[in-house]
Amino acid sequence: MIVAEQKEISEIINMVGDHNNILVVGCDTCVTVCLAGGAKEAAILSSALRLAYRVKGKEITVEATTIERQCEIEFVDALEPILKRKDLVISMGCGIGVQTIAERFPQLLVVPALNTKFLGLPEKQGVWVERCQACGQCVLDKTGGICPISRCSKSLLNGPCGGSQNGKCEISKDTDCGWHLIYERLKTLGRLESLEEIMPVKNWSTSRDGGPRKVIREDMCL
Amino acid sequence: MMDFTPHIVAFCCENSAYRAVDIAGAKQEGYPSNIQLCRLPCSGKLEINHILRAFEEGADGVFVFACHPDSCKFLKGNVRASKRIEHTASLLEKIGLEKERLRFFHLSELEWAAFLEAVRQGNESIKSLGPSPIKVR
Amino acid sequence: MKVGSRLEILLRQGKFVATAELGPPKSADLELIKKKASILRGYADAVNITDNQTAIVRVSSIAAGKIALDEGLEPIIQMTCRDKNRLAMQGDVLGAYILGLKNLLCLSGDHQSFGNHPQAKNVYDLDSIQLVNMVRDMRDKKVFECGEEIKNTKKSEILEPRMFIGVAANPFGDPFEFRVVRLAKKIKAGADFVQTQCIFDLPKFKRYMEMVTDQGLHEKVSILAGVMPVKSFRVLQYMKNNVAGMSIPDELIRRMKAAEDPKAEGVKICVEFIQQVREIPGIHGVHIMAVEWEAIVPSIVQQAGLYPRPDVQ
Numbered sequence: 243m244i245v246a247e248q249k250e251i252s253e254i255i256n257m258v259g260d261h262n263n264i265l266v267v268g269c270d271t272c273v274t275v276c277l278a279g280g281a282k283e284a285a286i287l288s289s290a291l292r293l294a295y296r297v298k299g300k301e302i303t304v305e306a307t308t309i310e311r312q313c314e315i316e317f318v319d320a321l322e323p324i325l326k327r328k329d330l331v332i333s334m335g336c337g338i339g340v341q342t343i344a345e346r347f348p349q350l351l352v353v354p355a356l357n358t359k360f361l362g363l364p365e366k367q368g369v370w371v372e373r374c375q376a377c378g379q380c381v382l383d384k385t386g387g388i389c390p391i392s393r394c395s396k397s398l399l400n401g402p403c404g405g406s407q408n409g410k411c412e413i414s415k416d417t418d419c420g421w422h423l424i425y426e427r428l429k430t431l432g433r434l435e436s437l438e439e440i441m442p443v444k445n446w447s448t449s450r451d452g453g454p455r456k457v458i459r460e461d462m463c464l
Numbered sequence: 465m466m467d468f469t470p471h472i473v474a475f476c477c478e479n480s481a482y483r484a485v486d487i488a489g490a491k492q493e494g495y496p497s498n499i500q501l502c503r504l505p506c507s508g509k510l511e512i513n514h515i516l517r518a519f520e521e522g523a524d525g526v527f528v529f530a531c532h533p534d535s536c537k538f539l540k541g542n543v544r545a546s547k548r549i550e551h552t553a554s555l556l557e558k559i560g561l562e563k564e565r566l567r568f569f570h571l572s573e574l575e576w577a578a579f580l581e582a583v584r585q586g587n588e589s590i591k592s593l594g595p596s597p598i599k600v601r
Numbered sequence: 602m603k604v605g606s607r608l609e610i611l612l613r614q615g616k617f618v619a620t621a622e623l624g625p626p627k628s629a630d631l632e633l634i635k636k637k638a639s640i641l642r643g644y645a646d647a648v649n650i651t652d653n654q655t656a657i658v659r660v661s662s663i664a665a666g667k668i669a670l671d672e673g674l675e676p677i678i679q680m681t682c683r684d685k686n687r688l689a690m691q692g693d694v695l696g697a698y699i700l701g702l703k704n705l706l707c708l709s710g711d712h713q714s715f716g717n718h719p720q721a722k723n724v725y726d727l728d729s730i731q732l733v734n735m736v737r738d739m740r741d742k743k744v745f746e747c748g749e750e751i752k753n754t755k756k757s758e759i760l761e762p763r764m765f766i767g768v769a770a771n772p773f774g775d776p777f778e779f780r781v782v783r784l785a786k787k788i789k790a791g792a793d794f795v796q797t798q799c800i801f802d803l804p805k806f807k808r809y810m811e812m813v814t815d816q817g818l819h820e821k822v823s824i825l826a827g828v829m830p831v832k833s834f835r836v837l838q839y840m841k842n843n844v845a846g847m848s849i850p851d852e853l854i855r856r857m858k859a860a861e862d863p864k865a866e867g868v869k870i871c872v873e874f875i876q877q878v879r880e881i882p883g884i885h886g887v888h889i890m891a892v893e894w895e896a897i898v899p900s901i902v903q904q905a906g907l908y909p910r911p912d913v914q
Binding site: 422438440443446 | 682683687709710711712714715723725726727728729730731734735746769770771773774775776779782783785786789790798845846847
């Protein structure tokens with residue numbers, strides 16, 4: 243899923259500025275699961291914003307609503323009736339959610355309440371970790387199902403660098419060395435010899451480096 | 465310092481503080497009438513949103529009473545409450561409300577005297593802070 | 602002979618070589634480069650010119666390398682995968698070569714989080730093994746990474762950059778058993794010489810070299826053992842606790858701590874290491890990493906019995 247984290251409240255207050263009729267929009271999908279922008283967080287943020295302005299002696303209207311998925315126009319459509327007279331929409335979706343709402347309602351100012359962090363999973367309650375960088379050319383078949391692009395700090399393709407020690411990365415003792423994990427996994431699988439092959443230079447054009455990406459499925463197009 | 469009667473919402477776990485209040489009542493020991501009790505099945509049930517709502521509705525202070533560490537009926541409800549309180553306190557500070565308006569206590573059901581003392585002291589500390597700046601005008 | 606650099610010639614002649622390191626300055630201090638070069642002149646067969654080492658901005662390795670060359674040194678240009686993509690790398694290889702620089706050390710590079718610009722975007726378009734392969738193909742296949750021939754127009758002649766290619770090897774990184782596999786990959790990719798991470802743990806290094814010689818890797822590549830003189834036990838302690846991929850025995854820390862003159866003891870230990878690694882089968886030279894202590898290199902070289910350095914005609 244997409245993992246996000248709420249921005250500092252002071253940053254959100256700055257974005258609100260002089261607006262006084264605000265809709266906070268939560269999203270029921272990824273950001274609900276990662277506890278960043280679901281219905282509960284939308285209610286908390288709305289309340290916090292009302293309080294913050296009242297402390298300054300100003301009443302603003304902040305309503306909260308949550309839609310199924312901010313990343314699909316069909317669901318975003320549902321916002322239309324409640325957007326009347328709103329002068330600011332604060333999206334608690336990921337970066338995609340913010341943009342989908344902005345695209346659907348181009349006359350409205352839409353701002354993000356979250357920082358979209360990465361594609362990952364909850365490791366345990368309250369801890370999320372990265373697993374994929376959407377490089378567009380998956381190599382997991384060669385690396386025992388552990389991604390060197392997202393889990394090696396240098397996205398190396400031919401084994402751990404000299405900074406790997408005791409299974410940890412040189413950047414921090416809290417960060418696993420991705421290549422150490424790959425090594426151990428391949429050892430378990432009895433496929434260590436595959437590491438002897440040189441993995442060729444990666445084609446990064448399928449990653450963000452190739453410019454904005456698009457997937458077209460002719461068979462699915464209407 | 466203004467002389468005023470603060471409006472305080474006290475969220476009480478029904479397994480400890482809420483019973484302590486009963487005992488205090490049976491002993492004809494009253495608690496200040498400006499304290500509005502709110503019964504919780506466990507302090508862990510308390511959401512950040514409930515606290516914010518209390519302030520929005522005009523509370524000058526919010527007290528949360530949880531069981532002692534290691535004696536939560538639901539094992540870790542009080543631990544979760546404590547983390548949530550900490551988080552909420554920092555949020556309050558960031559939006560311009562004194563974090564001292566939110567207070568957290570551990571208490572067992574037998575400590576009715578301690579409850580009264582906590583409420584009395586808390587009441588005084590909120591008084592010294594003055595009315596909440598977000599009082600409904 | 603692949604490129605005919607002094608380093609290559611000496612290694613081909615079977616000489617026990619000594620290389621040193623020159624860290625370019627953190628400012629546009631031309632005189633400092635010249636000063637460091639003059640200290641090292643005559644005491645090292647070749648000198649590594651570091652590339653934004655520990656991810657701290659410094660004079661570029663190629664520019665400093667050209668100054669060092671003019672000052673009479675034989676530079677080994679370091680190039681990390683952290684700061685450049687394949688376009689910049691190949692452009693720099695061409696540029697270094699036309700400036701007369703003939704040795705290139707291919708490195709992954711320390712992560713930028715260590716340096717003075719931790720918010721920087723890193724590159725890692727290639728990894729160090731792919732970089733070796735690319736530079737080798739530029740030299741031997743006379744093609745760029747994309748496969749195009751290295752020439753200006755269809756009719757013009759091919760003028761390829763010919764680099765003597767070096768790599769680093771860390772025998773003390775983990776997983777230990779993979780370290781030799783990784784070295785073999787670097788050789789397969791085209792490494793001509795290897796400089797190891799500085800050695801403080803001799804028994805572990807010997808185990809590593811046994812695995813290396815068992816596989817006959819020492820016959821395919823020249824291995825220079827890294828040594829580092831330290832000024833005090835605190836340096837060792839710091840490296841033990843903070844630098845990933847180092848193995849530093851406590852005994853060594855105790856010895857440095859007990860020393861009356863720690864600097865002299867550091868030099869003595871370094872000289873002992875040089876003499877000991879020289880006895881290990883498969884070692885073709887030493888790489889003396891006197892980080893920010895270039896001035897000590899001449900006395901280490903002398904005390905280790907490595908002076909004078911051989912001439913190359």
